[in-house]
Amino acid sequence: MGFLDFFRKPAKTEPVNAAEQDSAEDTVYSGMRVEVTTLEGKMLFAGKLANLRDGTAELYQYIEGELPQSFEPIPVKIRGYNDRTRKAVFMDGTITQKPKHVWQVDGLVVTSTGNDRAFFRLDTNLDATATTFRGVGAGEKPCKLLNISVGGACIGSQYLYHTQDTFLLKVKLLEDRDVSTMFCQILRITVRGEGNYEYGCRFLELNETDQEKITQNIFAVQRKKRGSS
Numbered sequence: 001m002g003f004l005d006f007f008r009k010p011a012k013t014e015p016v017n018a019a020e021q022d023s024a025e026d027t028v029y030s031g032m033r034v035e036v037t038t039l040e041g042k043m044l045f046a047g048k049l050a051n052l053r054d055g056t057a058e059l060y061q062y063i064e065g066e067l068p069q070s071f072e073p074i075p076v077k078i079r080g081y082n083d084r085t086r087k088a089v090f091m092d093g094t095i096t097q098k099p100k101h102v103w104q105v106d107g108l109v110v111t112s113t114g115n116d117r118a119f120f121r122l123d124t125n126l127d128a129t130a131t132t133f134r135g136v137g138a139g140e141k142p143c144k145l146l147n148i149s150v151g152g153a154c155i156g157s158q159y160l161y162h163t164q165d166t167f168l169l170k171v172k173l174l175e176d177r178d179v180s181t182m183f184c185q186i187l188r189i190t191v192r193g194e195g196n197y198e199y200g201c202r203f204l205e206l207n208e209t210d211q212e213k214i215t216q217n218i219f220a221v222q223r224k225k226r227g228s229s
Contacts, residue, residue, distance in 0.1 A: 027082065027089075027110075028049060028052065028057075028080060028082070028089055028091065028108075028110065029049070029052065029082075029084075030049060030050045030051065030052055031048055031049070031050070031208075032048060032049045032080045032081070032082065032083075032089070033046070033047075033048055033080060033081055033150060033211060033215075034046070034047060034048065034049055034059070034078050034079060034080040034081075034091075035078070035079045035080075036059065036076050036077070036078050036095065036103075037076060037077050037078075037079075038074070038075075038076060038077070039075055039076070039077060041077070043219075044074075044076065045061045045062065046061075046062045046150075046215045046219065047059045047060050047061040047062045047101075047103075048060050048062070048208075049080065049105075052108075055106070055107060055108050055109065056104070056105060056106050056108060057093075057105040057108055058098075058102055058103065058104060058105065059078075059095065059102065059103040059104075059105055060101065060102055061101040061102070061103065062212050062215050062216065072096075073094045073095065073096045073106070074094065074095050074096075075092070075093075075094050076092070076093060076094065076095050077090070077091070077092060078090075078091040078092070078093055078105075078108075079091070081150075081151060082113075085113075087113045087114060088113065088114055089110060089113050090110070090111045090112045090113065090114075091108055091109060091110050091111060092107070092108070092109050092111055093105045093106065093107050093108040093109070094106050094107050121147050121148070121149040122147060122148055122149070122218050122221060123146070123147045124145050124146065124147055124148060124173075124221070125144060125145075125146065126144065126145040126171055126172070126173065127142065127144065127145075127171070128142075128143050128144060128145040128155065128169060128170060128171035129141065129142055129143065129169070129170045129171075130143045130155060130157065130159075130161075130167045130168070130169055130184075131167055131168040131170070132161070132165065132166070132167045133166075133167075133168075137159065141157065141159050142157075143155045143156060143157040143159075143169075144156040144157070145169070145171045146198065148173075148214075148218060149218070150211055150214055150215050150218070151202060151203060152184070152187075152200070152201050152202040152203055153169060153182070153184065153201050153203070154198060154199065154200050154201070155169065155198070155199050155201065156192075156196070156197070156198050156199075157197050157198075157199065158195045158196065158197070159197070160197060161186055161189070161197070161199060162186065162189075163186050163187065163188070163189060164185060164186065165185070165186045166183065166184065166185045166186075166204065167183075167184055167186075168181060168182075168183055168184070169181070169182045169183075169184050169201070173217045173218070173220070173221050174217065174220055174221060174224065177217055177220070180213070180214065180217060182203050182206070182210075182214070183203065183204045183205050183206075184201040184202065184203060184204065185201060185202055185204050186199045186200070186201050187200050187201060187202055188200035
């Protein structure tokens with residue numbers, strides 16, 4: 001799956017209106033985490049929206065991908081995640097580079113929303129640990145990090161957990177980076193065989209700094225994998 005998998009619904013023709021953001025279910029808002037790609041689906045960068053007004057906004061860039069060497073306006077697809085409604089939000093717009101990793105967005109329109117995965121999910125196969133704090137089996141157990149996104153992860157384990165269980169996930173995404181630590185809650189369980197379970201999890205209690213750090217690590221891993229292929 002590519003970075004974006006847009007729902008093929010009729011696009012709204014009106015620009016995002018900041019005055020309507022608090023009442024509309026599919027609203028965007030300042031502080032929303034987003035990914036920005038070209039029209040062909042090539043990742044440019046991840047960041048957050050700010051200063052929304054009458055179909056315009058600013059994008060504060062977290063980390064760059066492969067940005068074009070041009071200061072001309074660039075038509076883009078923008079994918080965000082509404083933390084309030086827990087829905088993916090898909091937008092179109094045109095961005096222009098400003099100083100200090102800030103981008104001006106013009107012609108911002110919401111094209112669709114849905115219960116799709118919120119962000120690009122990076123496939124991995126990394127050693128990790130899951131630490132639970134309740135029950136007979138409480139303690140740190142080995143597991144495998146199978147994939148990760150800004151909002152959650154999938155782990156493989158030989159230990160049986162249950163939906164809504166919480167645990168502390170620790171994993172080193174890159175050898176030259178610190179260990180990443182995320183508090184997780186299990187949403188889905190897939191049995192792959194006797195003593196072989198996969199757990200789809202969401203991250204809990206992440207602040208903006210944590211989200212940015214995870215985003216940077218994910219795309220650092222992606223760039224390294226792309227460079228070695």
